Amino acid sequence: MKLLAYFRSLAGKFLRRSQTADDTDEELTAHIQLRADDLERSGLSRFEAERQARIEFGGEARFKEECHEAMGGNFIDSMMNDVRYAVRMLRKSPGFTFTAVITLALAIGANAVVFAVMNAMILRPLNVPQPESLYAIERNASFRDPSQSYPDYLDIGERQHSFDGLAGYTISEAALDVSNSASTVWATDATGNYFDELRIQPYLGRFFHSSDEHGPNSAPYIVLSYDYWHTHFQDDRGVIGRTVELNKHPYTIIGVAPPEFRGTLLFFSPDMFVPMVNEEQIDGNDTLHSRKDRWVFMVMGHLKPGVTQAQAVAELNSIGAYLAAAYPDDDAKENFLLARPSLYGDYLGRPMKAFFGGLMLLAGLILLAACANLGSLFAARAADRSREVALRLALGSTRRRILRQLFTEAVLISLIGGAVGLWGSMMLLRAMNVWQPIPQYPLHLPVLADPKVYWVALLLSLASGFLFGAVPVRQVLRTNPYEVVKSGSTAPVGRRVTARDVLLVMQIMICAVLVTASFVAIRGLIRTLHSNFGFEPNHALLVDTGLVWAGYSADKTPIMQKRMIDALAAVPEVEHVGLIDVPPLHDSWNPVNVFTDKTTDLRPANAAAEAIQYIISPDYFRAAGTSLLLGRTFTWHDDKNSPRVAVINGEFARRLFGSRANAMGRYFKMPNGERLQVVGIVEDGKYTNVTEIPHPALFLPTLQWPTAQMFLVVRSERDPQQLAADIKNTLHDLDPGLPVHIQTWNGKLNTALFGARAATASLGVLGVLGAMLAITGIFGMAAYSVSKRMKELGIRIALGARREEVLQAALGRAFRLLAIGSLAGLALGILASRVLAFIVYLGTPQDPIVLAGVVIAMALLGLVATWIPARRALKVDPLVLLREE
């Protein structure tokens, strides 16, 4: 209905407009007729009288236009005129139009993409009801870690009054067996109140609730995600009530989650939701009662209305103090914080915010450089059109009218550029939306554009249009029609610094900053890739096989593990096979507090260090390519009946014992009071991520610390695909029901390096955009200055100037500006090193290779951009030129 009314009013406006136009016509005609009547009476013929009347009246068209303007409300009309004229002007210079549109499309497209991703990852809240009051609780420990232990979660949930209730979840991988075909799935293990606290209703069937929980393994229920139901059960509504096997335990599918709900971690779409009380069946670890295992990934809830964040934090801190007092062995005193749950609290949220802030800034710089570029193009165009402007002024057009015309052209270009850019970014975003950056994980970047993105693109387009359209304003205002018409449009080639020069320097400076940024990023990535991980990922396969998934009980796992290792070691050309519970640079790790041998009070506060704990088989170090620095590695005799031993890394030795040599044979304590003797020391490595500071690490023999979680590292020079097939067959022979996932260690590392790679790629793209803008900017300026000075160059050549002198005259200025801009940009880039070093690991612009690289790159850009104008300048034929003038 509204739409109809809108169209009616629009139509009304146009109808009335043409009516008033007729009115004006009639009135002016009446005037001329009346005047002609008078003249006729004074003796002229009718024809002569009308002619005379018309002459006396003056420029009818011009007055008509002024009348329209005087009446007001003709804005749309004259704008349509301006647009029509602008289109004609732009079509007359397709090269200029194309360059301008592409430049803007790239710049606005880059901004739209960066903004859309930032919007999706940071600005947009989780897709749950009332997301504004939903907060995750994080411990302000060294990592800003939102994880909790299950008993702590229960205690906090019972004692707090600030939240409606607290729900928790964690993520596990499990084997799902539907009618005898097993596959691994990603599950969100949620507390019973998870869906109720998030205020979500099921799409189909029902959700599980707190009332379904009656102790460990009491709630064998599965809620499928909509996507999984859609792809694996073909939208079969009869799936509700069906029994399937999860890690060989019977589970009932009770419901399907709504399509828009993809769990509470923004980029992670789980396949299903299962109750956390069944953790032992799903994960294999009976940790529901352990207060020091902080495996509950995140705890969150809706703040009650009227409760401030500060009040909630104060209450949580007092609960934390109580827990630390009641369980001194397990809980240290914590300071709690509230954070948004979607990006794993501040743990990912903060670096991502910083990164996107930096990226947005660089994208903004790109747009600014593009505006400077177009601004100088427009100024040059306006100078070329000074004759047209002068003519229009002389014919009675106002300066305001001419400026409006120029702005219309600028805004038209910026809108077209913006539309093209937005279209391109839509394509890119759509591709990103279905992109699976790491195939093994159900990652999903929900980056489709929403209206906010369109608005930002429109605003940026308009703003940049006005920005570069404003550059030639002064030029037009100062145009003196008589001078220009008299002397032609040869503006004096001034030695003065013009606005165009300043714009060009600014633009080159920005581009140099961008080029610096991308060089720093690429150098950083190369260094990251070549840094020592503490293991050799080449020629190694990682075999991910969960004995838990196959239903092995704790006492059977060590025997089965030994059988698997022996079987794989017998595969042809396999050099070494090792087992590790969680490989380094995996998505999770097990930190453990370690104590000096003298410590008797083993509360967390007294810990000597927080080490990362790995459980390995004897041959692991050889299989992983980790070098043993001192002592020995484990043997199959380091079992339950022999003394407790450990291998540590160099950093561990330094922290606890001062030096490596000092550490050999010495003892330290684990949180449960066990004394371990150091029997070997291995090199330091990367454990949690590639950008970490050196962490102490601790390796324990699998026979003394049985674990069901396991990865097998297989080292071999063989082709990974054939080897993987052999490994699969071998393991299948041992146990056909064992789910096996094999990938190269390098492939696995892509996960760990994804952040660094993505950052480098985005900075690299911005750098390339910057370089392209620098080229078009310098090219435009150089080509323009050559074309303006053809005559002068011709005379110089005629007078016998050498090639160098001609080039110097034609392009010296461009090169000087390029040099100034590049140096300024480089200096700025170095000043911005803090920002860059924050974004890019191992990146520093104070690196001779980076500095040299930027200088060479800018010089090359200058050379490329001035190549064509230089050739034109050298080809000037004085005879032709002089004859033409």
Place this chain on the structure above:
Amino acid sequence: MPEPAQILPGTLDLLILKAVSLGPLHGYGVLLRIGQISGQALLIEQGALYPALFRLVRQGLLKASWGTSENNRRAKYYELTAAGRKRLREETEDWNRLADAIAVALSARPEEV
């Protein structure tokens, strides 16, 4: 007859208001009336009259309606509104004050300084 003077910028509106205040007029009539009451001493560009008329209508100082001229042509007639009458009074006073002041200033003689 002396050469007609170009009118000062900004005075056209005032002259139109004055002309129309003496009775409703069409555009050409306004032109003739100004010529008549100024003793043909002021030159007005004919076309420039209309933007001014339209502006005054938009400001609500004049109102316009179609009518028939004495020689039977359809023409648009303008007359003053209440606001127009008030504006004319104010502008006339302003103008007189200004003219007096300039006249006094211009008639100053060395001995008076």
